[in-house]
Amino acid sequence: MSEELRELLWYIVSNYTFGQQREIFVEKCAEAIQAAQKLKRANGTADYEKAISHLREEVADVLIMAEQMRYFLGEEKVDGIIKSKLERQIERIKEEV
Ligand SMILES: [Mg+2]
Structure with missing residues (x-):
């Protein structure tokens, strides 16, 4: 992660508690698991690119x-x-x- 991104992240971290962010961490991990599974099902279909974009978003969140x-x-x-x-x-x- 670049210094620029870390600075943005620092601003967020300083505005929330560990408990709040732990909850969101759990949610984002679950969403990434679902997106990874969906990609497997989309393999070879017209939805593949959409599934890749979705997984990319979820990986960024995680x-x-x-x-x-x-x-x-x-x-x-x-x-x-x-x-x-x-x-x-x-x-x-x-x-x-
Ligand atoms: Mg999501």
């Missing part, structure tokens, strides 16, 4: 909310977990080769 959750839960702690998970996955890939 990222906006996930970034806010990262802030509320501790950016350094979350980033530390991300780093160890990425490293672990890279190790798994290397083991498979």
Whole structure:
């Protein structure tokens, strides 16, 4: 996420509580799951492009909310977990080769 986007996000975060944003995070994750499933059904039909646009919107919503959750839960702690998970996955890939 760019610095410009992070500044916009900071403004939002500072106007809401963790509880409020946690609720929206849950809603947006559910909407993204539905959009991802809908895309599967739209595969090979005239609705495919519409389904892709919809999923794109829902992914954007999830990222906006996930970034806010990262802030509320501790950016350094979350980033530390991300780093160890990425490293672990890279190790798994290397083991498979
Ligand atoms: Mg939606």
